[in-house]
Amino acid sequence: MKISVIGVGYLGAVHAAGMAELGHDVVGLDVDARRVRQLEAGRAPFHEPGFDETLRRGLDLGRLRFTTEYEDIAGADVHFLGLGTPQRADGFGADLASLHAAVDALAAVLPARDGSPTLVVGKSTVPAGTARGLAERLERIEGVRLLWNPEFLREGFAVGDTLEPDRVVYGVRDPEAADAEIRMLDTVYAPILDGGTPRLVMGYEAAELVKVSANAFLATKISFINAISELCEATGADVTDVSRALGMDDRIGSRFLRAGVGFGGGCLPKDIRAFIASAEDLGVGQSLGFLREVDAINQRRRVRVVELAREMLGPLRGRRITVLGAAFKPDSDDVRDSPALEVASRLMAAGAHVTVTDPEALKNARGHVEGLVTVEDTAEALRGAELVLLLTEWRRYRDLDPSVAAELVAAPRIIDGRAVLDPRTWRAAGWELRALGRPDAPARAGTQVETAGQPAADEPPAAHEPPAAHEPPAAHGRAAAASTAGPDPAAPLLSRG
Numbered sequence: 336m337k338i339s340v341i342g343v344g345y346l347g348a349v350h351a352a353g354m355a356e357l358g359h360d361v362v363g364l365d366v367d368a369r370r371v372r373q374l375e376a377g378r379a380p381f382h383e384p385g386f387d388e389t390l391r392r393g394l395d396l397g398r399l400r401f402t403t404e405y406e407d408i409a410g411a412d413v414h415f416l417g418l419g420t421p422q423r424a425d426g427f428g429a430d431l432a433s434l435h436a437a438v439d440a441l442a443a444v445l446p447a448r449d450g451s452p453t454l455v456v457g458k459s460t461v462p463a464g465t466a467r468g469l470a471e472r473l474e475r476i477e478g479v480r481l482l483w484n485p486e487f488l489r490e491g492f493a494v495g496d497t498l499e500p501d502r503v504v505y506g507v508r509d510p511e512a513a514d515a516e517i518r519m520l521d522t523v524y525a526p527i528l529d530g531g532t533p534r535l536v537m538g539y540e541a542a543e544l545v546k547v548s549a550n551a552f553l554a555t556k557i558s559f560i561n562a563i564s565e566l567c568e569a570t571g572a573d574v575t576d577v578s579r580a581l582g583m584d585d586r587i588g589s590r591f592l593r594a595g596v597g598f599g600g601g602c603l604p605k606d607i608r609a610f611i612a613s614a615e616d617l618g619v620g621q622s623l624g625f626l627r628e629v630d631a632i633n634q635r636r637r638v639r640v641v642e643l644a645r646e647m648l649g650p651l652r653g654r655r656i657t658v659l660g661a662a663f664k665p666d667s668d669d670v671r672d673s674p675a676l677e678v679a680s681r682l683m684a685a686g687a688h689v690t691v692t693d694p695e696a697l698k699n700a701r702g703h704v705e706g707l708v709t710v711e712d713t714a715e716a717l718r719g720a721e722l723v724l725l726l727t728e729w730r731r732y733r734d735l736d737p738s739v740a741a742e743l744v745a746a747p748r749i750i751d752g753r754a755v756l757d758p759r760t761w762r763a764a765g766w767e768l769r770a771l772g773r774p775d776a777p778a779r780a781g782t783q784v785e786t787a788g789q790p791a792a793d794e795p796p797a798a799h800e801p802p803a804a805h806e807p808p809a810a811h812g813r814a815a816a817a818s819t820a821g822p823d824p825a826a827p828l829l830s831r832g
């Protein structure tokens with residue numbers, strides 16, 4: 336099938352390469368000419384495990400092209416919309432300007448068709464009601480039909496999630512009268528659906544709500560355990576004990592139940608805010624009032640890390656602090672609303688000399704925070720630090736050897752912002768270790784400390800290679816995505832065997 340993908344950012348570029356992988360003839364379109372040139376040359380514009388290979392395979396097979404011209408996509412059978420929907424500058428709502436601009440530009444080139452329809456398929460995350468509004472405009476063109484097909488991929492696992500999703504959701508104007516368009520999208524996704532992936536058809540608004548509800552639920556779960564973490568700090572309990580025992584309840588589950596510096600990225604924070612704004616616009620603001628607290632708890636954890644730094648160092652002015660991690664999560668170079676970078680910025684504002692290191696995200700980080708000092712090499716970043724903050728749980732930081740790291744720093748002090756280090760091992764190696772929601776001193780006698788070798792709260796007990804926080808290991812045969820960043824020159828020196 337001839338397919339276009341409009342907007343080839345994190346979502347769209349992976350979707351375009353994924354559709355070529357399924358055997359379709361795909362053109363990706365973006366207004367960012369630099370990004371288009373990079374993709375055409377087979378260079379991924381962002382770090383995403385497995386994406387480079389999928390991109391190059393599509394290009395080599397001649398099934399994948401990129402353009403900046405809407406005329407080049409006019410003849411496609413199916414047009415996917417992968418435009419960004421960031422938070423508006425003037426409030427909580429979603430900024431739909433680029434989505435509307437793309438739909439206008441597409442409508443201007445779409446030919447009228449009889450026979451099989453032309454499908455426009457929205458994948459962006461949007462407030463309920465958006466699809467119906469866009470359908471009013473697009474379906475004035477003979478033969479054009481709009482579906483809303485929200486995307487659930489996770490950065491770091493995007494290729495696997497695109498090709499083997501948990502479920503596929505089709506939002507249509509009228510589920511009883513959409514046979515032709517449903518059949519057509521089924522043809523696009525045939526290899527996925529033939530593999531047994533459930534496909535659910537529902538109205539536009541339900542499809543839009545599934546996506547934002549999923550993100551709101553995940554954000555709530557993270558903030559829930561972070562709220563409990565605050566209780567742990569007040570009582571001396573260890574939040575990892577609480578989350579581990581909680582997660583063993585099948586009704587609760589252990590995923591997204593790791594306390595730490597909280598969620599960030601280009602989706603969860605802006606999606607819950609847009610959801611709040613949308614509920615208020617619909618006159619049911621009270622229903623999602625709790626999401627304001629979810630957001631507030633998440634923000635408080637960032638501030639708490641800075642407070643912990645002050646508790647450990649006293650006044651921060653002039654102190655040398657190293658932040659491990661800049662991306663909002665491991666296996667990604669995305670720094671949008673990154674907790675690590677916000678903490679780094681707050682420390683800088685307090686006068687600290689901050690050095691940030693990350694295997695993939697330093698270029699983006701520099702573009703995000705003015706004056707940020709970055710160092711590629713972990714050992715070099717640690718050298719001379721008076722305090723280390725682990726804020727993005729890349730494998731190389733989880734595996735740091737505390738004895739070797741202690742030799743590099745000026746003073747062995749660390750804040751584990753992701754609850755991934757074993758406090759006993761680190762303290763035994765001479766480190767002063769503080770962690771969100773965990774006791775400062777070793778646990779009291781009689782308390783069972785199950786940390787060494789213990790899988791994190793969001794990981795299945797048998798996981799041999801603990802996956803990144805909030806992410807499962809490669810499940811359902813998805814592409815494995817351990818930390819695939821290039822080797823850190825210091826890794827052999829710093830990693831525990």
Ligand SMILES: NC(=O)c1ccc[n+]([C@@H]2O[C@H](COP(=O)([O-])OP(=O)(O)OC[C@H]3O[C@@H](n4cnc5c(N)ncnc54)[C@H](O)[C@@H]3O)[C@@H](O)[C@H]2O)c1
Pocket residue numbers: 341342343344345346347364365366367370417418419420433434436437458459460461486487488489490601602
């Ligand atoms: N990134 C994720 O992990 C993820 C996962 C699920 C859903 N989503 C949703 O998918 C959407 C896209 O997210 P993203 O992270 O890929 O955003 P992004 O900012 O990385 O990509 C958007 C792309 O659209 C392009 N664009 C802007 N205006 C355009 C126009 N008029 N015509 C053509 N291209 C245009 C931009 O240049 C950019 O490359 C958002 O709604 C997001 O919430 C993202």
